[in-house]
Amino acid sequence: MKHYLFIFFLVITQLTGAQNFSRKFCEISDAEMNLTRYDKAPDAGAVVLYDKGESCFIDEHYDYNIRFTRTKRIKIFDKSELNQAEISIPFYVDGQGKTETVESIEAYTYNKVNGKIIRTPVKESDIFEERINEWWRRKKFVFPDVQEGSVLEMRYVVESPFLFNLPDWNFQDKIPTIFSQYEVRIIPFYEYVFNLQGAGSFDMQTSRVSSEKRIWGDLTEHLGGTTGNGVEYNENIHTFCMRNVPAFKDESFITSINDYIIKLDFQLSKVYYPSGGDNEIMTTWPKLNKALLDHDKFGKYIKRCSRFAKRTLKNSIDLEGQTETQKIKSLIQYVKDNYSWNSYNAKFASKSPADFVKQKSGNSAEINLFLLALFKAADIDAKPVILSTRKNGKIHVDYPFDKDFNYVVVMAGREKPILVDATNVFLPFFKIPVRCINETGLVVEKDEVNWVELKDPVLSSKKYQITIRPNPETLKAATRISSFYDAMKPC
Secondary structure (H helix, E strand, C coil): CCCCCCCCCCCCCCCCCCCCCCCCCCCCCHHHHHCCCECCECCCCEEEEEEEEEEEEEECCCCEEEEEEEEEEEEECCHHHHHHHEEEEEEEECCCCCECEEEEEEEEEEEEECCEEEEEECCHHHCEEEECCCCEEEEEEECCCCCCCCEEEEEEEEEECCCCCCCCEECCCCCCEEEEEEEEEECCCEEEEEEEECCCCCCEEEEEECCCCEEECCHHHHCCCCCCCCEEECCEEEEEEEEEECCCCCCCCCCCHHHCCCEEEEEEEEEECCCCCEEECCCCHHHHHHHHHHCCCCHHHHHHHHHHHHHHHHHHCCCCCCCHHHHHHHHHHHHHHHCEECCCCCCCCCCCHHHHHHHCEECHHHHHHHHHHHHHHCCCCEEEEEECCCCCCCCCCCCCCHHHCCEEEEEECCCCCEEECCCCCCCCCCCCCHHHCCEEEEECCCCCCEEEEECCCCCCEEEEEEEEEECCCCEEEEEEEEEECCCCCCC
16 A cells, blocks of 8 residues: 655744643633733734644544644733624535534633633524525624633534545734644545645644554545455644744735735645555646536536527527627626626536526526526637635635635637626626636636636726815814726726
């Protein structure tokens, strides 16, 4: 059997210094309760005392899940950071029967009253679940009785069946962080690569093999073997630490905090089979394109849309005598007039073309991929372009990670192709929404890798209007600020 390999190119250094703070859950020290400021950021309204994450593989009825446990403790210095008490834990649902779960939530507020530390728990009845969109949900709660001087502590577990996506880790927060640590325990049948963003190295990084032998369920059967016997193995344990991480300062015009914050991203690259051989998971851009064109909710969806598109073109749209540009405009307008966007961003369809046409509503992928089918039915050259919206973050062209993309638009036209989108009824046909203007998009086409710039040549602007009204006793002034995105000039 080929052994597991985890790749790192980092210098190991040692953590220096010590804090008089306990890192055991539910053990709060007087030093933490008496802390009135963080000396490395004396103006901070709060500080993360420690943030610890652990990911490991668990055998779940002869299947494999990832269990992610997070423990976090925050010190509140003043009222400016009382919003740290509001917690949101997102989790993913793929719509095909698989879902992440958030379990074992424990959260406490600690206050010092008459020299005694009082602990107030978050009640289970005060934890709510909220739908974000088709694929994402979140658990929400608020710490009780939070005030200046409080310490907030929480621990929760997320279990995930999605092995391709080992949980990422943010070392940086919007408030300073004294200590942040992430430990991953990986079985030797999966190989991951990672991308460290925002920093050159860790304060400490170690890799070791566990001394304890484990038997992993019926791994032989599930990873390509034939005997059905359990497999003995050792875990590979990797630990990453950072100390005294400064607060992330949110600047104007930043597209997404995810593009700049110090974090560690993981991606499954290879699976090794106990019976011999391996499966390369880490893809290339050509392979990613091919996978999308073969995907039931993307390329095959476009093909299934073709008969509905041809019928629509025959019965409802007259393009006779129009130029290519006029045809593009007419088809986009037809989709905008007859189908409504449900406000969900997506690169995959979530319903069949028949249901989309019948319900006349869908996510951004269903609308734009149906529009693409209309273009093809009208003999207009058109290709899908996948991208990442501004809030989702930038695309790293050196890392062909499918999970980084969350939206699809259409590139239409032969001589002077333009990017179009039919989700916004008020947007001119030659523009894509502002949320999509985020550096680069990938043109999805067979045997080709082409990138397109996502930009508008017409600059956005901000106008300041200052009105001053003088009189003998006082001088009154008012300022009005208007942001403007020019949507009237063609690309």
